[in-house]
Amino acid sequence: MVKELNYTTITHVMESWESMKRTKNYETVAGSKLFRRLFDKCPQSKTLFGFPIDIDVDSPELLNSKRFLAHAVYLLEMIDTALNMLGPDIELLTDIMTELGKKHVSYGVKPDMFPIMGDALIYMLRDVLGDEFTDATEEAWKETYGALSADMIRSMVSK
Numbered sequence: 096m097v098k099e100l101n102y103t104t105i106t107h108v109m110e111s112w113e114s115m116k117r118t119k120n121y122e123t124v125a126g127s128k129l130f131r132r133l134f135d136k137c138p139q140s141k142t143l144f145g146f147p148i149d150i151d152v153d154s155p156e157l158l159n160s161k162r163f164l165a166h167a168v169y170l171l172e173m174i175d176t177a178l179n180m181l182g183p184d185i186e187l188l189t190d191i192m193t194e195l196g197k198k199h200v201s202y203g204v205k206p207d208m209f210p211i212m213g214d215a216l217i218y219m220l221r222d223v224l225g226d227e228f229t230d231a232t233e234e235a236w237k238e239t240y241g242a243l244s245a246d247m248i249r250s251m252v253s254k
């Protein structure tokens with residue numbers, strides 16, 4: 096559960112996220128790296144975002160698509176919102192993740208897509224942050240993403 100995250104974990108995640116936000120055009124840069132990796136590892140997820148399943152992940156059509164970037168930015172903004180709520184608003188955040196999980200069922204998202212999204216997130220962070228992305232930071236992200244997605248998945252399977 097999100098509630099179980101400790102102070103050190105949250106600090107690592109917050110600091111690395113702030114560092115990433117100092118990257119020029121971070122939302123577009125990070126968002127396209129994240130989704131390119133997700134679509135590469137989980138082709139069926141392309142259809143959930145309105146792309147044909149056989150579209151090449153490197154095709155200009157996909158990488159220059161406004162829809163692709165809009166979704167990428169959207170998801171990153173959500174993670175940003177979630178991180179800002181990790182402190183005092185943790186109870187509310189858990190409720191929001193539960194509701195969000197139920198909505199994801201209607202989008203056609205399957206529980207087994209969550210770890211693939213998590214791997215894509217780590218891949219993107221390592222790529223953008225380079226040496227700043229230490230083992231401790233990686234662990235903290237895995238724990239945080241794991242906790243957020245666990246709340247969502249729990250509500251998806253108990254529907």
Ligand code: HEM
Pocket residue numbers: 140143144166170173174177195198199202204205208209212240243244247
């Ligand atoms: C912790 C993980 C995730 C978070 C925080 C998250 C967050 C969100 C949010 C906030 C929305 C906006 C819509 C709403 O409020 O209902 C959304 C939409 C969506 N998400 Fe997620 N999501 C996560 C994981 C995933 C995964 C693993 C997939 C599938 C690969 C996915 C696919 C989608 C799709 C298809 C939409 C609808 C987009 C649209 O048509 O506008 N999400 N997500």
